Amino acid sequence: MPGNRAVAYAGAGKVEVKDTDFPELILRDGPGVNPLNVGRKCEHGVILKVITTNICGSDQHMVRGRTTAPEGLVLGHEITGEVMETGRDVEFIKKGDMVSVPFNIACGRCQQCREQNTHVCLNVNPDRPGSAYGYVDMGGWVGGQSEYVMVPYADFQLLKFPDKDQAMEKILDLTMLSDIFPTGFHGAYSAGVKPGSTVYVAGAGPVGLAAAHSAQLLGASVVIVGDLIQERLEQAKSFGCETVNLRVHDDLGEQIEQILGVPEVDCAIDAVGFEASGHGQEATEAPATVLNSIMGVTRAAGQLGIPGLYVTEDPGAVDEAAKKGSLSIRFGLGWAKAHTFVTGQTPVMKYHRSLMNSILHGKANIAKAVNATVISLDKAPQGYEEFDSGVAKKFVIDPHGVL
Structure with a gap:
């Protein structure tokens, strides 16, 4: 043996x-x-x-x-x-x-x-x-x-x-x-991406890049990828994505408006998960950042695919609530905009x-x-x-x- x-x-x-x-x-x-x-x-x-x-x-x-x-x-x-x-x-x-x-x-x-x-x-x-x-x-x-x-x-x-x-x-x-390919695809599919959709993908790690490629396969007209690391954004650009460096530009809606002419997208995908960071030069860990930001930039009645990992226990979290998986998300905003959320493993x-x-x-x-x-x-x-x-x-x- x-x-x-x-x-x-x-x-x-x-x-x-x-x-x-x-x-x-x-x-x-x-x-x-x-x-x-x-x-x-x-x-x-x-x-x-x-x-x-x-x-x-x-x-x-x-x-x-x-x-x-x-x-x-x-x-x-x-x-x-x-x-x-x-x-x-x-x-x-x-x-x-x-x-x-x-x-x-x-x-x-x-x-x-x-x-x-x-x-x-x-x-x-x-x-x-x-x-x-x-x-x-x-x-x-x-x-x-x-x-x-x-x-x-x-x-x-x-x-x-x-x-x-x-x-x-x-x-x-x-x-x-x-x-990661099914996970990225699930993120795009559950976000409702279809021919002509405008899509925002939070995170240019491998799952985010897979989600962006999947959105293209599903017929998206524009795929915008946001991240804090320029090298990852260059990788997204290499296969036709628009990009936003959130270390440099902390107003996501404004950056989307510069690309699309409006500050909203049809669909959004969270490929970051619970170790999310805030936006801007001095940003530190803020685990609800991505969830709140994609609610803000997704149009009313839009869908949010959330393949990014969230956990029930995070001993290294920034506050006691987050250590138990409780995040300060603007759920009222999502409710008011009639958003659909799809979460969980793929x-x-x-x-x-x-x-x-x-x-x-x-x-x-x-x-x-x-x-x-x-x-x-x-x-x-x-x-x-x-x-x-x-x-x-x-x-x-x-x-x-x-x-």
């Missing part, structure tokens, strides 16, 4: 690459594993050799020490791999298949899964609906920033690529199907097959949009450090050096 190496959280601001157990078709005890999940048998699962696994902004929240994640937690929920072993209950996925893994873990059997709400599956996390790999308070399923990983409910969840050679040619695009399985076909047939170029950058497993700590500095890159880890 081969060994296994993985990227693990090692305390605030630190990750490490460590030797770890080769996965089994059972959930063993370990850092972050819910006690009620220990010993859970997964004969419906598979063991994957990881081909690519990406660093996500959601991982970065944990690494900054902004959650209750325990040290030793193996990170990573964006996984693409080759099937090495199948459980006795797996019927349709075969050894050798190359697959994308949705970051939501979903059983396929509960009411929510039957209604396509795979982001809030009722059977995978004993604490509350919804689960993910390598993430705090998500049931303790072991993360996939590793050489090998176990994936449960394989027949239901896994997206098989039709041709392995074709998939490897497009691997930097296809690796985005596990999370139900990846609603979108990933269609987005795969868009990639394979040359309609979507998500790797270019997010500036996919390949690194080795050993370079993961450096990748986390660079990502935290705000570089305009989406880091793709290549555990076995196959790219």
Whole structure:
């Protein structure tokens, strides 16, 4: 049996690459594993050799020490791999298949899964609906920033690529199907983007860039991206977006008016989440900034897609309310403008097959949009450090050096 190496959280601001157990078709005890999940048998699962696994902004929240994640937690929920072993209950996925893994873990059997709400599956996390790999308070399923990983409910969840050679040619695009491309698309779709829409995207990190590209795919006439880091905004410009540097220009409505002639957009997307900053040169953390600003610049009866991560506990928050996930949002403004809000994890399985076909047939170029950058497993700590500095890159880890 081969060994296994993985990227693990090692305390605030630190990750490490460590030797770890080769996965089994059972959930063993370990850092972050819910006690009620220990010993859970997964004969419906598979063991994957990881081909690519990406660093996500959601991982970065944990690494900054902004959650209750325990040290030793193996990170990573964006996984693409080759099937090495199948459980006795797996019927349709075969050894050798190359697959994308949705970051939501979903059983396929509960009411929510039957209604396509795979982001809030009722059977995978004993604490509350919804689960993910390598993430705090998500049931303790072991993360996939590793050489090998176990994936449960394989027949239901896994997206098989039709041709392995074709998939490897497009691997930097296809690796985005596990999370950020469906997440960005969900943000745009749930914001009501349609042909001719004007769209504002808050945040030019990878999810924001994916949302901007998705808005273009949905037919938006203008996509405006706002951020505090000029390098990220240059990346948004590279595929046709208008941009606003909110470090330099703190009046978002005024900047939108200069672009569109009016200070409002049809649709807005929050791709920032709970670590939001205020606007302007001296701005500091202000977690409700994005939610309040997009309500302000979205027209009456408009829709707000909110794929940015918000948490129920934020020990490092700026005030006591925010530490419990309570933010000072102008809900009355949203009510008065009859806004529609769509929040929560993205139900990846609603979108990933269609987005795969868009990639394979040359309609979507998500790797270019997010500036996919390949690194080795050993370079993961450096990748986390660079990502935290705000570089305009989406880091793709290549555990076995196959790219």
